[in-house]
Amino acid sequence: MIGILLTKFRLTARKPWSLIILTVLCIGFAFFMGGGEYTKVPVPVVSTLSKEETGEFLKELNRSDLFMFIETDEGTLRNDIKNGNNEAGLLLHETDFTVIASVKSSDVSLLQRFVVEHYNKRLQKDALLNSLPDEKKESAEMVWEKALTEPLFAVEKASFSSDKARVIDMHLQSLFGFSLFFVIYTVSFSIAAVLEEKRNLIWNRMVVSPVRKWEMYAGNLVYSFLIGYGQIVIIFLTFRYGAGVEFHGGFGRTLIVLIPYVLTIVALCMLLAGLTQSIRQYNAFIPILSVVxxxxxxxxxxxxxVTSDVMIFLSNFSPILYGMEALKGATLYGKSMQQLLEPLSILLLMAVLMMGLGINAMENRKR
Incomplete structure (x- = not known):
């Protein structure tokens, strides 16, 4: 089995372009379909506060997940907004602020609400300190900072539909969706090599060698799994550390939940290879099946x-549904591995059933 596995990797190293092209295509589709930009919205800032106060205020503002505040001068700020380089700018004053914007948009409204919240906290703190004698201001400030970092009680926000609420992140949606889609082609190409070897009677010659048949299957299936899993890991690493995509603390779990999905795709391709009568037929079915x-x-x-009951019912037969559920659960919803057992178990069940049927069909297919 090890010999077959090493041979497969050597052949891939000699002709790696199909794998490279599929990986690049996946990265390109995920990047552009997800919105293209994964960076924060830059907001130029002009401050009339002291240098120390400005630095502290900008440090607080830059904790935002959406905006990046950059100090500049007023002339540059107005020119950038006039020329369309920035959508909005911010003028900081002692007790209030001014938002300068070229257009009225949702980002400008979010910016205004975000800064108002920080100004309210700042004014509350100043009002508290000014109401105390000088000797108590230092201790009061320490209590204030501790209350912000270690509150006495937590407030949980919820809505009437909170139990059914779903979070949609188009960056992760595109990344996960296209990764799971393109890996089907990567795995299918590696399984197609098994059909080619059978057609050229290579397996017949190997049967009379010391290599057992289960080792022949295991070597090819392990190779298909590793090549598919490796492709998705490379894509995820590229977006995580290259594009700065936020996995919401679940990056490690996503690498684990990918394993049952890739196993299921390997089993699906093996089943399709066993049911088709030729390589041409196999290559014709793969694009249709993957798109559906x-x-x-x-x-x-x-x-x-999706609101159609028929579409939702049919989606239960697609391994991609459970792969997406597991990936979103590990990231957007912060679920533990125990909570992800349902979609992972369904994927493993699919893998076992299709692998058994696929190998049996491969053994009985016409050569």
């Missing part, structure tokens, strides 16, 4: 926005 599964499973668009 992607559409039903929520790879192209969030499954949460």
């Amino acid at each position: 599964m992607a559409m039903l499973g929520g790879a192209y668009w969030p499954i949460e926005i």
Whole structure:
């Protein structure tokens, strides 16, 4: 088995372009379909506060997940907004602020609400300190800072529909969807090599060698799994550390939940290879099957926005649905591995059933 595995990797190293092209295509689709930009919105800032106060205020503001505040001069700020380089700018004063914007948009409204919240906290703190004698101001400030970092009680926000609320992050939606979609082609190409070897009677010659048949299957299947899993890991690492995509603390869990999905795709390709009568037929079915599964499973668009009962029912037969559920659960919803057992168990069940049927069909297919 090890010899077969090493041979497969050597052949891939000699002709790696199909794998490279698929990986680049996946990265490109995920990047542009997810919005293209994964960086914060830059906001130029002009401050009339002291240098120390400005530094502290900007440090607080830059904790935002959406905006990045950059200090500049007023002339540069107004020119950038006039020329369309920035959507909005911020003028900081002692007790209030001014937002300078070229257009009225949702980002400008979010910026205004975000700064108002910080100004209210700042004014509350100043009002508290000014009401105390000088000898108590230092201790009061320490209590204030501690209350912000270690509150006595937590407030949980909820709505009437909170139990059914779904979070949609188009960056992660595109990344997960296209990664799960393109890996089907990567795995299918590696399984197609098994059909080619059978057609050229290579397996017949190997059967009379010391290599057992289960080792031949295991070597090819392990190679298909590793090449598919490795592709997705490379894509995720590229977006995590190259594009700065936020996985909401679940990056490690995503690498684990990918394992059952890739196993299921390997089993699916093996089943399809056993049911088809030729390589040409196999290559014709793969694009059709992959696109249908992607559409039903929520790879192209969030499954949460689908309202058709028929489409939702059919989606239960797509492995991509459970792969997306597991990936979103590990990131957007912060679920533990125990909470992700349901979609992972379904994927493993699919993998076992399809692998058994696929190998049996491969053994009985016409050569």
